[in-house]
Amino acid sequence: MYLPDFEYYAPESVAEACQLLAQFGEKAKVLAGGTDMVVKMKNELLAPEVVVSVKNLEQLKKVEYVAGKGVSVGALCTHNDLVKSDVLKEKFASVANAARQMANNQVRNRGTIAGNIVSAVPSADLPPVLIALNATAKLVGAKGERTLAMEDVFAGPGKTVLANDEVLTEIFIPEQKMTGSNYIKFGLRKSGALAVVGVAVAVQVENGVIKDARVALGAVAATPVRAKKTEEFLKGKKVTDDVLAEAGVIASGECKPISDIRASAEYRTDLVRIFTKRALRKAVDEGHV
Amino acid sequence: MSSFVVDKKGIKRYAVTIGVNGSEYTKVIKANTLLVNFLREDLDLTGTKRGCELGDCGCCTVMMDGKPVNSCLVLAMDCDGHEITTAEGIQDGEDLDIVQEKFVEHAAFQCGFCTSGMIVSSRALLNENPNPTDHDVREAIAGNLCRCTGYVNIVAAVLDAAKEL
Numbered sequence: 204m205y206l207p208d209f210e211y212y213a214p215e216s217v218a219e220a221c222q223l224l225a226q227f228g229e230k231a232k233v234l235a236g237g238t239d240m241v242v243k244m245k246n247e248l249l250a251p252e253v254v255v256s257v258k259n260l261e262q263l264k265k266v267e268y269v270a271g272k273g274v275s276v277g278a279l280c281t282h283n284d285l286v287k288s289d290v291l292k293e294k295f296a297s298v299a300n301a302a303r304q305m306a307n308n309q310v311r312n313r314g315t316i317a318g319n320i321v322s323a324v325p326s327a328d329l330p331p332v333l334i335a336l337n338a339t340a341k342l343v344g345a346k347g348e349r350t351l352a353m354e355d356v357f358a359g360p361g362k363t364v365l366a367n368d369e370v371l372t373e374i375f376i377p378e379q380k381m382t383g384s385n386y387i388k389f390g391l392r393k394s395g396a397l398a399v400v401g402v403a404v405a406v407q408v409e410n411g412v413i414k415d416a417r418v419a420l421g422a423v424a425a426t427p428v429r430a431k432k433t434e435e436f437l438k439g440k441k442v443t444d445d446v447l448a449e450a451g452v453i454a455s456g457e458c459k460p461i462s463d464i465r466a467s468a469e470y471r472t473d474l475v476r477i478f479t480k481r482a483l484r485k486a487v488d489e490g491h492v
Numbered sequence: 493m494s495s496f497v498v499d500k501k502g503i504k505r506y507a508v509t510i511g512v513n514g515s516e517y518t519k520v521i522k523a524n525t526l527l528v529n530f531l532r533e534d535l536d537l538t539g540t541k542r543g544c545e546l547g548d549c550g551c552c553t554v555m556m557d558g559k560p561v562n563s564c565l566v567l568a569m570d571c572d573g574h575e576i577t578t579a580e581g582i583q584d585g586e587d588l589d590i591v592q593e594k595f596v597e598h599a600a601f602q603c604g605f606c607t608s609g610m611i612v613s614s615r616a617l618l619n620e621n622p623n624p625t626d627h628d629v630r631e632a633i634a635g636n637l638c639r640c641t642g643y644v645n646i647v648a649a650v651l652d653a654a655k656e657l
Binding site: 204205206207208209210211213234237238241242245246254256258283306307308309310312313393394395 | 561
């Protein structure tokens with residue numbers, strides 16, 4: 204399989220990348236790991252006339268702990284960078300675990316966190332857990348920068364709110380009051396499978412009572428979604444099996460999945476019920492985010 | 493930015509320098525050249541196979557700076573200044589690498605089409621983790637599909653190779 208012709212630029216700075224994107228507008232596409240974009244180009248779903256490769260932006264390849272504030276993840280960290288990051292393993296193990304469940308080793312070595320977000324595939328593994336942990340995305344454009352809540356980045360399947368000249372440069376996961384978090388992916392195989400359903404939860408439990416909760420669902424709507432009714436239901440409740448089971452029922456009522464080659468809508472809805480309950484139980488029992 | 497020339501049709505061709513198996517190659521290529529095609533067509537290194545060409549099967553696995561990647565999804569342009577190791581580069585001169593030897597010994601292939609990729613993934617694993625468990629090996633080769641063997645002999649070959657590192 205061969206790709207159609209395009210022009211290629213490899214800017215040395217984010218500012219230069221934004222300039223190129225502003226200059227070429229709709230014709231240009233940013234290329235990071237390519238594990239999604241090159242496939243789309245081969246399938247003729249994308250045909251950029253200009254490819255702006257971010258290969259030289261070394262400054263976006265770091266995971267750093269900012270004392271008292273949280274963890275900054277450079278947009279070009281690959282999934283395996285996240286899996287192997289000591290900072291993430293210590294502070295946000297659930298994010299490293301979600302990254303480990305993506306595709307296979309070869310894809311994890313190339314596919315970046317920014318690509319996983321910006322390609323806006325509804326079944327992507329990282330967005331639900333990042334939403335549950337209240338992460339933010341920093342977008343830098345030719346005219347300035349802005350920071351959005353992770354859940355506000357997505358506009359639909361394959362669509363984000365990024366302007367033509369904007370690049371995602373950093374994902375920031377704030378220091379948590381949450382005492383536990385977890386992401387459960389259900390795929391049809393252990394490796395190399397898209398999520399049929401992905402459920403991420405974060406809970407703050409004190410003396411057996413849920414003070415705060417965030418629940419994010421993947422692969423059951425056009426974008427990753429918060430299950431806000433489920434979150435409201437959980438707040439102030441004691442942790443019991445019945446409460447967690449009831450939360451699962453509410454979450455399954457909040458999702459709007461489609462039927463496709465991987466699963467029917469009914470099956471996905473029922474999986475949300477089960478996995479919300481299990482993810483909550485794990486987040487409570489494991490006691491770390 | 494690498495230098496380029498423009499042909500009669502107005503298509504740019506860029507000069508890249510890519511390290512492959514310990515040698516540096518400077519070539520003039522089109523931006524749409526995929527790494528797998530650069531290796532096979534520009535360098536005649538046909539050990540790297542084209543399989544699904546969509547990043548699912550792992551036949552085209554090579555190491556990029558020591559890490560296994562699907563060369564069908566990497567632009568050769570993005571390899572400018574990087575080091576690629578193919579199945580040919582794993583071989584130690586005229587001698588087979590221990591992983592290759594053990595694949596032969598355990599008959600860890602039938603048709604052989606997945607073997608180059610399997611060996612690159614296995615070698616990358618052993619470089620990072622010389623004492624892998626059965627599970628580690630299966631994780632490392634999860635992105636390499638073999639439709640003949642059922643993987644049992646492949647896993648046995650890699651575990652056996654690890655013992656002799």
